[in-house]
Amino acid sequence: MNEAQIKASEDAYLARVYQKFPVTIVKGKGATVWDVNGKEYIDCMSSYGVSLVGHCHPKVVAAIKEQSEKLISCHSSYYNDKRAELLLKLEKIVPKKLNKVFLCNSGAESVECALKAAVKYTGKTEIISMMRGFHGKTLGALSATYNLKYRGAFQQLMDQNFKFVPFGKAEKVYEAITEKTAAVIVEPVQGEGGIHVAPEGYLEEVRKICNEKNVILIFDEVQTGFGRTGKMWAGEHWGVTPDVMCVAKSMGGGMPIGATIAKEEIMDSLEVGEHSSTFGGNPLACAAACATIDVIVEEKLTERARSLGERFKKILQEMVESHHVLREVRGLGLMIGLESRTFIGDVLLKAIEKGLLLLYSGKNIIRFQPPLVIEMGQLEKAVKILDPIIAEEDKKNLNV
Numbered sequence: 287m288n289e290a291q292i293k294a295s296e297d298a299y300l301a302r303v304y305q306k307f308p309v310t311i312v313k314g315k316g317a318t319v320w321d322v323n324g325k326e327y328i329d330c331m332s333s334y335g336v337s338l339v340g341h342c343h344p345k346v347v348a349a350i351k352e353q354s355e356k357l358i359s360c361h362s363s364y365y366n367d368k369r370a371e372l373l374l375k376l377e378k379i380v381p382k383k384l385n386k387v388f389l390c391n392s393g394a395e396s397v398e399c400a401l402k403a404a405v406k407y408t409g410k411t412e413i414i415s416m417m418r419g420f421h422g423k424t425l426g427a428l429s430a431t432y433n434l435k436y437r438g439a440f441q442q443l444m445d446q447n448f449k450f451v452p453f454g455k456a457e458k459v460y461e462a463i464t465e466k467t468a469a470v471i472v473e474p475v476q477g478e479g480g481i482h483v484a485p486e487g488y489l490e491e492v493r494k495i496c497n498e499k500n501v502i503l504i505f506d507e508v509q510t511g512f513g514r515t516g517k518m519w520a521g522e523h524w525g526v527t528p529d530v531m532c533v534a535k536s537m538g539g540g541m542p543i544g545a546t547i548a549k550e551e552i553m554d555s556l557e558v559g560e561h562s563s564t565f566g567g568n569p570l571a572c573a574a575a576c577a578t579i580d581v582i583v584e585e586k587l588t589e590r591a592r593s594l595g596e597r598f599k600k601i602l603q604e605m606v607e608s609h610h611v612l613r614e615v616r617g618l619g620l621m622i623g624l625e626s627r628t629f630i631g632d633v634l635l636k637a638i639e640k641g642l643l644l645l646y647s648g649k650n651i652i653r654f655q656p657p658l659v660i661e662m663g664q665l666e667k668a669v670k671i672l673d674p675i676i677a678e679e680d681k682k683n684l685n686v
C-alpha cells in the first residue's frame with residue numbers, strides 16, 4: 287500500500303477518535319522510526335510511552351517469535367509456563383508488599399481492577415481522584431479521569447462516587463475522606479495532565495493519611511512505571527509504597543499487556559468470577575513482557591533514564607532561558623515536559639517535517655517520552671531540530 291492508500295483506508299474506516307498526525311510509520315528500531323517513504327524520524331513519543339525498550343528490541347522480537355510458534359492463547363483458567371515465568375519476574379521487581387497480580391491488556395483495564403478490588407475489600411464506595419489526573423477512558427477509569435474533554439459527553443454515565451481534589455495538596459485529600467471512602471488514586475507524576483511531579487512530602491503525607499483513615503492508596507504507574515522516571519517505580523523517588531499499583535504501556539515491549547499489582551488481601555477480596563479478562567495473561571504478551579523486564583534490568587535502563595534525563599533537562603533548561611515563549615521544563619528521568627506560553631500545535635507539525643516525533647500534553651506542553659535506549663546524540667539532534675522551530679515561535683509571539 288502506498289501512503290495515499292493507507293491514509294484513505296484509515297480516514298474512511300477508523301473511528302475518528304484519534305487526533306491524526308501527517309505521518310505514516312511502517313518500521314522502527316530503537317529510538318528511530320521510518321515512514322512509508324523511507325524518511326527517518328527520532329522518536330521522542332514512543333507511542334505514548336510504550337516503546338520504553340526501543341522499537342523491535344531483538345530480545346522482545348525473539349521472545350514473540352519463539353512463543354508464537356508454541357502457544358499464543360491460553361485462558362487464565364488454565365496454568366501456563368510463560369504466565370508463571372512473568373509473575374516470578376514481576377515479583378522480583380515490584381515492591382515487596384505487593385504480591386498478587388491481575389493480568390490484563392491495557393492501562394484502563396488495570397485501573398478498573400484496582401477500583402473494583404478497593405471497593406470490594408473495604409466494602410466502601412467513594413474514590414478520591416486528582417484534578418488533572420488521567421486514568422483511561424473506559425467508564426470506571428473515566429470516572430477517575432478529570433478532564434471534561436474526555437468525560438463531558440458521558441457525564442450521565444460517570445460514577446457519582448468519585449471526588450476530585452487538587453494534586454499536590456495532602457490536606458485536600460484529608461478533608462475529602464469520609465466514612466464511605468474506599469481509595470485514593472493518584473499518578474506520582476501526572477502525565478496527560480501536563481507532566482506535574484508530586485511535590486516533596488506530598489505522597490508521604492497522603493500515604494500517612496490513608497493509613498490513618500484505613501483508605502486504600504492506588505498509584506497509577508501506567509505511564510511512570512518500569513524505569514521511565516529513573517526508578518523502577520515512580521513512588522520510589524519518595525520511598526512510598528501504595529497498596530495497589532496499576533501498570534501497562536511499556537510492560538510488553540510494544541505488545542498489549544497491563545497489570546494490577548496489589549497486596550494479597552486486597553486482590554484476594556475479589557472472588558472467582560468477580561473479575562476476569564479473556565486475553566489477560568495470554569502467553570504471547572507474557573513472553574514479550576518477560577523479555578522486556580529482562581532488557582530493562584540487564585541494560586540498566588532505569589539508571590539510563592536517570593542520567594540521560596538529567597543531561598537532557600539541562601539542555602532544555604538552556605532552551606527555556608534563551609526563548610521567551612518557553613516557560614518551564616519539568617519532569618523526572620525521561621518523562622519531561624517543556625511548557626510554552628503559546629499553543630504548540632504548529633511546533634509538533636514542523637518537528638515532524640524535520641524528522642522529529644514529539645508528544646503533547648495539553649495545548650502548550652511539549653512532552654518528551656522517548657525510548658530509554660535513545661542515544662544522547664539523538665536527544666541533542668532533537669534539540670537542534672526543535673531550537674529553530676521555537677525561535678520562529680519567539681518571533682511570531684513577541685508579546686507573550
Ligand SMILES: Cc1ncc(COP(=O)(O)O)c(C=O)c1O
Pocket residue numbers: 334392393394395397420421422423473477478506507508509534535
Ligand atoms: C496514567 C495513565 N493511566 C491510565 C492510562 C490508560 O491507559 P490505556 O490507554 O492503555 O488504557 C494512561 C494512558 O495514557 C495513563 O497515562
